[in-house]
Amino acid sequence: MAVRLRLQRFGSNKRPFYRVVASDSKKARDGRFLEILGTYDPLLGKVLVDSEKVQKWMDNGALPTETVRSLFKKYSVLEK
Numbered sequence: 001m002a003v004r005l006r007l008q009r010f011g012s013n014k015r016p017f018y019r020v021v022a023s024d025s026k027k028a029r030d031g032r033f034l035e036i037l038g039t040y041d042p043l044l045g046k047v048l049v050d051s052e053k054v055q056k057w058m059d060n061g062a063l064p065t066e067t068v069r070s071l072f073k074k075y076s077v078l079e080k
Helices: 051-059 066-074
Strands: 003-012 015-024 035-041 046-049
Touching: 003 051, 003 066, 035 051, 046 051, 046 066
Parallel strands: none
Antiparallel strands: 003 015, 015 035, 035 046
16 A cells, blocks of 8 residues: 555635645545645645654655645755
């Protein structure tokens, strides 16, 4: 099972809101997930993520998607 850190979309039309989740790469974007790691609000430009959980998943082999990787880099989520 390949685990990916990805965004799961919520919110209404033109008011997006995302959860950052760890999920199986074969599942649908808004489908089943393994754990909620945080949230992302693009309208406010806020990323609230539990960096300990993210680091735990990445240490166990989970790969972030391109979008999640760029968000982590932009908002310096994984700085040590």
